[in-house]
Amino acid sequence: MTEYGTDPVAVITGAASGIGAACAERLRDGGWRIAAIDLRDSDADLAVTADVRDRAAVTAAVDEAAARFGRIDLAVTAAGYYEEGIDIADISHGQWDRMLAVILGGTVNTFAAVLPHMLARGEGSIVAISSELALAGSATDLHYVAAKGAVLGLVKSLAMEVAQTAIRVNAVAPGPTDTPLLAPDSLWREPAYLATLPLGRLVTPGEIASAVYYLATEGSMYCGEVLSPNAGAVI
Amino acid sequence: MPADGTGRPAAGAFADTTPDHRRPGPRVALVTGAAQGLGRVTALRLAAEGFAVAVNDIAADERLTGLATELGGLAVPADISAPEAAPAIARAVADALGRVDVLVANAAAMAMSPFPGADMDQWWHQIDVNLTGHFRLIQAVLPGMRAAGHGRIVIITSGWGVIGHPNATAYAASKAGLIALTKGLGRELGPQGILTNAIAPSFIDTPQLRVDADDAGITLEEMRQRYREQIPVRRLATPEDIAGAVAFLAGPGGSAMIGQILQPNGGVTRTRA
Numbered sequence: 001m002t003e004y005g006t007d008p009v010a011v012i013t014g015a016a017s018g019i020g021a022a023c024a025e026r027l028r029d030g031g032w033r034i035a036a037i038d039l040r041d042s043d044a045d046l047a048v049t050a051d052v053r054d055r056a057a058v059t060a061a062v063d064e065a066a067a068r069f070g071r072i073d074l075a076v077t078a079a080g081y082y083e084e085g086i087d088i089a090d091i092s093h094g095q096w097d098r099m100l101a102v103i104l105g106g107t108v109n110t111f112a113a114v115l116p117h118m119l120a121r122g123e124g125s126i127v128a129i130s131s132e133l134a135l136a137g138s139a140t141d142l143h144y145v146a147a148k149g150a151v152l153g154l155v156k157s158l159a160m161e162v163a164q165t166a167i168r169v170n171a172v173a174p175g176p177t178d179t180p181l182l183a184p185d186s187l188w189r190e191p192a193y194l195a196t197l198p199l200g201r202l203v204t205p206g207e208i209a210s211a212v213y214y215l216a217t218e219g220s221m222y223c224g225e226v227l228s229p230n231a232g233a234v235i
Numbered sequence: 236m237p238a239d240g241t242g243r244p245a246a247g248a249f250a251d252t253t254p255d256h257r258r259p260g261p262r263v264a265l266v267t268g269a270a271q272g273l274g275r276v277t278a279l280r281l282a283a284e285g286f287a288v289a290v291n292d293i294a295a296d297e298r299l300t301g302l303a304t305e306l307g308g309l310a311v312p313a314d315i316s317a318p319e320a321a322p323a324i325a326r327a328v329a330d331a332l333g334r335v336d337v338l339v340a341n342a343a344a345m346a347m348s349p350f351p352g353a354d355m356d357q358w359w360h361q362i363d364v365n366l367t368g369h370f371r372l373i374q375a376v377l378p379g380m381r382a383a384g385h386g387r388i389v390i391i392t393s394g395w396g397v398i399g400h401p402n403a404t405a406y407a408a409s410k411a412g413l414i415a416l417t418k419g420l421g422r423e424l425g426p427q428g429i430l431t432n433a434i435a436p437s438f439i440d441t442p443q444l445r446v447d448a449d450d451a452g453i454t455l456e457e458m459r460q461r462y463r464e465q466i467p468v469r470r471l472a473t474p475e476d477i478a479g480a481v482a483f484l485a486g487p488g489g490s491a492m493i494g495q496i497l498q499p500n501g502g503v504t505r506t507r508a
Contacts, residue, residue, distance in 0.1 A: 156505065163467035163502055175491065198425025203491045210488030218479035221436075221472045223502030228495050232425045235418050235494030 009033045009069040010216070011062055013052050013110055014079030016040040018179030019129055022205030023076050026213045035065035035072075037110075038079065045069070052079045052106030055113075062113035071121065074216045075114040077107045077151075078129045082181045084188075088142045096143045103147035104154070111158060115167075123166035125219060127212050128155050130173040132230040148173075152226060159224030170222045172211045175230025178202040198232030264485065265328055265335045267291045267315060267372065268342030270298040272441035273391065276474035277339055277481050282306040284482055286337065289328040291315065293342075308332070315342055315368030316360070325375035334379030337485045340369040340413070341391040345406045347450075358405045365409035370416065377429075386429040389484045390417050391477070394437035394500045410435075414496055421494025432492050434480045437500035438462040440471040467502030 010027050014020035015036035024034045024044060036044035037058060039051060046068055048061035066072050080103045083095065107128055118124030133141070134148035152171055159169035175197070176188040182202075187193060194201055211229045215222060228234060264281045268274040269290035275298075282288045288308040292299045295312035303310035309331045313320040328335055344364040346357045373388060380386025395403055396410025413433060420431035440459065448458035463469050480497050483489050498504050 160467060160502065160505070164469050168468075198422050198493050199491065200426060207488070207491035210483075210490075211492075214479075214483045214488060218476070218483070219499070221468065221470070221476045221499035221501050223468050223500075224505050225498050227492075227497070229489075229491035230493075231491050232421060232493035235421050 007031055007033050007069075008073040009035065009065065009071050010074040010076060011035045011037065011065055011072055011110070011114055012044075012076045012078060013037045013058075013106060014077075014129075015044055015047075016042040018078070018181055019174065019177060019205050019208045020076065020078035022209040023078060023212050026206065026209035027074070027216070030213060030217070032074075033069050035061070035069070037061045052077075052109055053101045055109045058106075058109040059113040062110070062117065066117045072114050072117045072124065074125045074127070075110055076127050076129065076212055076216075077110045079103075079106050079110075080129070080181075082144055083141060084183065084186055085140055086143075087140055091143050099143040099147050100150075103144070104150045107151050107154060111154070111169075115158075115162075118167045119162075119165065124168075125216050126155075126158070126167070126169045127215050128152075128169075128171045129208070129212075130155070130171045130226065132173050132175045132228060132234045135173055135226070135228070136234045155226075156224040163223055166220070168215075168219055168222055169224060170215050170219060171226045172208060172215070173226050173228045173230065173234075174208045175203045175228070175233035177205060177208060179205055198235075201231060203229055203231050263287045263289070263328065263332045263335055264337040264339060265289045265291065265311070265324070265372075265376065266339040266341055267369070269302060270294065270296070272443060273436070273439060273474045273477050274339075274341040275302055277341065277478040278302060278306060278308070280475070280478035280482050281337070281339075281485065282308065284486060286485075287332045289324075289332060289335075291324060291342065314364075315372055316344075316363035318371065320368070321371035321375035324372065325379070328376075329379065334383060335376040336380070336383070336385070337387045337389065338373065338376050339389045339391070339481055339485070340372065342368065343391070343393075343406075343409075345403070347402045347406075349402050350404050353405060361405045361409045362412070365406070366412040366416070369413065373416075373420070377424075380424075380429050381427055384428045386424075387485045387489070388417075388420060388424075388429065388431040389481050390431070390433040391481075392417070392433045392435045392496065394435050394498065394504045397435050397496070397498070397504045417496065418494045425493045430484075430489065430493050432484045432489070432495045432497065434477060434484070434497045435500060435504065436472055436477050437503040438466060438471050439477060440473055444471075465503065466500070467506060470501060472499060472501065 016038035050057035270292035393410040417433040
C-alpha cells in the first residue's frame with residue numbers, strides 16, 4: 001500500500017475529461033495525489049461520481065479526500081460545459097439556470113467544501129477555470145459567458161478574504177481549447193477564426209494544465225489574478 | 236524558418252511551442268540587469284533549468300563576472316541605454332553561446348521625485364534604460380529568433396506601471412510603456428512563434444530595499460514592515476517568486492501565453508488605492 005500524507009493532494013472537478021483530465025495528468029506527473037469529482041468515473045487516486053450542483057455531494061467527496069489523504073493542497077474547478085451559438089433571445093430559463101448552477105454553483109460548492117480544510121492547515125491553493133470569453137465577451141452564448149465572468153468575481157473576492165492566510169485563490173482563463181467541449185464543427189475550430197489568433201491554433205488542454213500547475217507550485221504571490229493561456233485571443 | 240508567404244510558419248515548425256511540459260525548451264537566455272537582486276536570481280534559475288545564460292549589467296565588476304563564472308555562462312557588460320550596446324551584446328552572445336532564445340528584459344533605472352520638480356535628464360534616463368534600451372535589445376536579438384522560428388521575450392515591468400505611484404511618474408511611465416510594448420510585440424511576433432509576455436512585480440525583497448530604507452531613514456526590517464502593510468498577502472515577494480514566473484514564461488509550459496502581464500505582487504494591483 002502507498003503511504004499517504006506527504007504527497008500534495010489536489011481535488012479536481014471535471015477531472016474525467018478535457019482540461020480537468022489534463023490537470024490531473026500534469027499534477028500526477030508532478031507527484032500529486034488526485035481526488036476527482038466528475039459525473040463520470042476516472043482513474044484518479046480517489047474518483048467520486050457526483051454532480052457539482054449538489055453541495056452535499058461535493059462536500060462529502062472533499063471530506064472523503066481529506067480523510068483518505070490527510071490534506072488538501074489544491075482545488076481546481078474545471079467542471080463545466082458549453083452551449084455554442086445560442087443568441088440571447090433563444091436562451092431558455094432552463095438553459096440559463098442549469099449553466100449558472102453548474103459553472104458558478106459548482107465552483108462555489110467546491111470552494112466552500114475545500115476552504116475549511118485549507119483554513120485548518122492555514123494554507124492551500126484554489127484555481128478556478130474561467131474563460132477568455134469572460135474577459136472579452138462574446139456575441140453569443142451569454143449564459144456561459146456570464147457564468148464564467150461571475151467565477152472571476154468570486155475568485156477575486158475570496159482571494160481578498162483569505163489574503164492574510166497562505167491560501168491563494170486565482171483563476172485561469174483559457175482561450176479556445178481543443179477539448180470535447182468544442183464540437184467537431186465548432187466555429188472556434190474554423191481556420192478563418194484560428195487565423196485571427198496570434199498563435200494561429202487552438203490551445204491544448206496540457207497548456208492550461210501547465211498554467212494551473214505553475215499557480216499551484218510557485219504561485220504564492222498571486223492573489224485574485226487571472227492567468228490567460230489563450231494563444232493571444234485576449235491581450 | 237522560411238515563411239510560406241503568409242508570414243506564418245508551417246504547423247509544428249517551431250519546437251518550443253510544442254505543448255509538452257517534458258520537452259526541453261529553448262537553450263540560450265540573456266538576462267539584463269543581472270548583477271544583483273532579481274536579475275541575478277533569474278539568471279541562476281534559468282541556468283538551473285538548463286539554459287546557457289548570458290548576463291548583462293552596466294558595470295563589468297566582480298558581481299557580474301563572478302555570476303557568469305558561477306553559471307558557466309557569459310558576462311556582457313554594457314549600458315543598454317547606449318545605442319551601440321544592443322548589437323554588440325547580441326553579437327557577443329551569438330559568438331559565445333549561440334543565438335538568443337530567451338531575452339529577459341530586467342534592467343531598470345529608477346529615481347523618485349515629485350512631478351512638479353521632475354528633472355528632464357532623470358526622465359530621459361529612465362525612459363532610455365527601461366524602455367528604449369530594451370526596445371533596441373529586442374531589435375538586436377530578433378533576427379536570430381525569426382531565423383529560428385521561435386523565441387521568448389520576458390519583460391520585467393512593474394506594478395507601478397499598472398496602477399501608477401506618487402513621485403514615480405517617470406518610472407511608472409517607462410514601465411507602462413513596456414506593458415504596451417509587450418502587448419504589441421505579442422500580437423506582432425506571435426504568428427512567427429516568438430512569444431512576448433511581461434511580469435509586473437511590486438515589492439520584492441532585494442538589495443534595493445536597503446536603499447529604500449536608507450532613503451527613509453529607517454531600518455531594513457522597518458522598511459520591510461512598511462511595505463508588507465501595503466500588500467494584501469502581507470508578504471514581500473522573493474526574487475525566487477519572480478524568477479519562477481520567468482521560468483514559466485520562458486519554458487515549455489508557457490507556450491500558449493502571448494501578450495500577457497503576470498502580476499505576482501500579492502494583490503497590490505488589485506487594491507483600491
